[in-house]
Amino acid sequence: MxxxxxxxxxxxxxxxxxxxxxxxxxxxxxILLFFIVIGIIGLFFAGGVGAGYFASLVKDExxxxxxxxxxxxxxxxxxxELYFADEEYLGDVQSDLYREEVELKNVNDHLVNAVVxxxxxxxxxxxxxxxxxxxxxxxxxxxxxxxxxxxSTLTQQLVKNQILTNEVSFERKAKEVLNAMRIEHFFxxxxxxxxxxxxxxxxxxxxxQNIAGVQSAAKGIFDKDVSELNVAQSAFIxxxxxxxxxxxPFQNSxxxxxxxxxxxxxxxxxxxxxxxxxxxxxxxxxxxEARNYDLTGNLASPQPPPSSDxxxxxxxxxxxxxxxxxxxxxxxxxxxxxxxxxxEKLMEEYETLASRRLATGGLKVxxxxxxxxxxxxxxxxxxxxxxxxxxxxxxxxxETGNKVEKEIPVEVGSILQENASGAIIGFIGGRDFEVQQLxxxxxxxxxxxxxxxxxxxxxxxxxxxxxxxAQCLRMFLTNTLQQVTx
Numbered sequence: 307m308x309x310x311x312x313x314x315x316x317x318x319x320x321x322x323x324x325x326x327x328x329x330x331x332x333x334x335x336x337i338l339l340f341f342i343v344i345g346i347i348g349l350f351f352a353g354g355v356g357a358g359y360f361a362s363l364v365k366d367e368x369x370x371x372x373x374x375x376x377x378x379x380x381x382x383x384x385x386x387e388l389y390f391a392d393e394e395y396l397g398d399v400q401s402d403l404y405r406e407e408v409e410l411k412n413v414n415d416h417l418v419n420a421v422v423x424x425x426x427x428x429x430x431x432x433x434x435x436x437x438x439x440x441x442x443x444x445x446x447x448x449x450x451x452x453x454x455x456x457x458s459t460l461t462q463q464l465v466k467n468q469i470l471t472n473e474v475s476f477e478r479k480a481k482e483v484l485n486a487m488r489i490e491h492f493f494x495x496x497x498x499x500x501x502x503x504x505x506x507x508x509x510x511x512x513x514x515q516n517i518a519g520v521q522s523a524a525k526g527i528f529d530k531d532v533s534e535l536n537v538a539q540s541a542f543i544x545x546x547x548x549x550x551x552x553x554x555p556f557q558n559s560x561x562x563x564x565x566x567x568x569x570x571x572x573x574x575x576x577x578x579x580x581x582x583x584x585x586x587x588x589x590x591x592x593x594x595e596a597r598n599y600d601l602t603g604n605l606a607s608p609q610p611p612p613s614s615d616x617x618x619x620x621x622x623x624x625x626x627x628x629x630x631x632x633x634x635x636x637x638x639x640x641x642x643x644x645x646x647x648x649x650e651k652l653m654e655e656y657e658t659l660a661s662r663r664l665a666t667g668g669l670k671v672x673x674x675x676x677x678x679x680x681x682x683x684x685x686x687x688x689x690x691x692x693x694x695x696x697x698x699x700x701x702x703x704x705e706t707g708n709k710v711e712k713e714i715p716v717e718v719g720s721i722l723q724e725n726a727s728g729a730i731i732g733f734i735g736g737r738d739f740e741v742q743q744l745x746x747x748x749x750x751x752x753x754x755x756x757x758x759x760x761x762x763x764x765x766x767x768x769x770x771x772x773x774x775x776a777q778c779l780r781m782f783l784t785n786t787l788q789q790v791t792x
Contacts, residue, residue, distance in 0.1 A: 390677040418503075424582075461486040562605055623675070717744075
């Protein structure tokens, strides 16, 4: 041991130890430097390959301008409304999806916080994407992991719903990333959030109708304006987009689900409340109060739509509005009605476009029907007790296609029209819409009967001086009296 110490001291003093150490240090450093260089080159190579692959995925995707993006993300369907002549609300146009637009400033802060905390906690910091979350989602997709945490920001979800499709592929994801970053470049965070609030589906309302947008969700689920929601209700609504039809509290046919089937939505609400509490959006007291809130006891009840009281008017106004839209849409594209009448396929195309525009265009359709006059006419029709008997007609059986007998009442139809403008102020469509939905005022074909006599008999006889005015009037009154008493 002593010899080793002496030997070590001697090599230290004569510099031998520094010589060999230096050689070892230089070799180690060169090897390390080599691997660092290789690593940097590898990173650049991988980055280049990744960029090239990304470019290949989005090569067919147009680079949209701010104006094009604006048209796309704010182009959400909104339910159209019908009105009587006196501006009184008649009802909504029947649609597969009910949506009511709302501005972000009118949305309850609790709901805004719940959505951000649940769907995109980094919404106010990122530029459209969160690379870490996106990479995690890609790895899970490649490895077919059973755990799917998702990597979409609110902006990406907006792109998926308004610009692209729900297809699951790397190509669509790449296009989603590209468009999300451009949206973040052109639009403010509040603008993006407002669009998201209006486009997201929220399952069904109490009547079983499909709904989208937070305003329709608030009214359809809790019968409240979106500005009036409490913490628990906000958390429940914010949790729905993850799985709208599993978490919705209502059945497809309308009405509340069973207690057992309500549990999934309530459990989701608990998750949202926890996230809101963790992020500091609600206090401990608010958190506990929301958890104990009787949410199922405060759900909306099914309500018959206002238009159900006026089926004849609703049907007639929708049909006429659609005809107007069809002609206008065709005209905008350079077609005439004659073109459509001579081309069955073209007519079908514009009928579809007009129907879709009427149902989801957010239009306000104002009819000439005076509600008060219309109601009085229905009272007269319903109070009349001297209708003729029922009659038998042959109709087609929808199941077999065969002609079968059906008993229907002798019908009635009437129109009250303003002579100066030609506007229809009121009408009687039939005795009972549920029995026969044919509008006997505007659609039924019938013989002109004696109404043609003044035009075809009395008028020509008078003008040709075959009969005097007094004789014409006498014949008309006699004929009318005979019909009334017969």
